């Protein structure tokens with residue numbers, strides 16, 4: 495294993511509950527024994543702490559705000575239940591997601607329904623439950639106007655100079671305002687969702703939408719809400735580790751010399767609620783004061799729809815090692831597939847180092863991680879991860895901070911393998927105890 499010295503490590507940041515779980519290898523092994531395959535661990539108090547962080551930033555800025563958890567980032571019931579208990583909203587995009595959120599006690603009025611060209615059934619259900627409907631096109635607005643209720647509506651805006659397939663252009667917005675005025679829909683405000691993780695474009699566009707609210711008011715529509723969508727970054731690894739990793743990245747560090755076009759920015763200097771603070775503190779293009787100040791002066795509520803950022807540190811994924819091969823570097827094979835670690839399905843890789851449990855002493859052991867399927871491409875980790883010693887068959891392998899998008903967005907019963915169950919942990923005094931997220 496003489497290549498080990500040249501391989502950088504990329505340790506994942508660890509929440510306190512994760513350290514406690516790792517300090518209890520028997521718990522991890524017992525759960526694997528109990529479920530008979532890979533599983534996900536969820537820890538709702540971490541989600542709740544993230545919600546608090548976003549709310550504190552809004553409070554500190556004196557900006558009235560509403561947080562909606564973007565449900566597509568993780569399907570577990572636990573998050574919708576926490577959202578109901580905390581009184582935050584949920585961002586949903588299908589009739590199934592609406593039903594799942596209502597089923598955990600989230601009020602219809604606390605749901606925002608996004609997604610393009612929503613089916614008639616979804617619109618009817620949403621309107622009847624008094625959900626906020628983010629309208630993506632003029633023809634969708636016409637279907638919404640024809641509903642018997644008085645639907646609450648957001649108009650989703652296409653950012654200027656964007657080739658996104660979502661949202662309304664400036665011309666379409668003008669038409670939409672007139673159509674709202676001449677119907678019984680209640681225009682609540684405007685929304686957008688940007689890819690990328692930069693605060694400035696969000697602040698710039700939010701300021702444009704504040705002006706849209708003012709224009710709507712001029713034609714008699716009392717719009718008072720701007721939603722800036724999600725896209726709050728998550729900081730998975732330290733700056734130093736990320737810099738070291740990127741400096742000298744090359745194909746030899748990956749099984750079979752695999753290369754990737756790009757990676758998620760696993761280190762972000764300004765992430766989560768701090769990124770919201772940065773957005774609020776930005777003076778948008780063409781304005782004289784910060785976004786926070788513009789929102790306060792215009793009496794506009796700021797809505798946000800974080801998915802990944804609310805799940806930061808709130809879940810891990812555990813596999814059992816079923817095989818270890820020595821090929822210059824090791825090849826570990828686990829009892830599940832890369833469909834339970836979604837990043838591979840975006841032609842990329844989830845980079846933070848997985849941790850083997852129990853920790854084996856000995857010589858540093860670099861290894862990639864393959865899935866249990868018959869596909870050459872079914873690799874959870876192409877990168878040669880440096881383990882402190884050679885893992886053994888039957889040991890557990892934990893991927894950290896996987897709740898945001900990694901767990902279930904691409905999960906599949908490929909090979910008739912069961913989907914990994916989600917197990918919710920909480921504290922019972924000093925002990926951690928567990929229950930299934932959704933009993934089968």
Ligand SMILES: *Cc1c(COP(=O)(O)O)cnc(C)c1O
Nearest residue numbers: 564687724725726799800801802
């Ligand atoms: C996906 C999505 C989100 C959540 O994005 P994150 O990057 O997880 O914060 C929010 N709003 C809309 C409209 C989305 O499509």
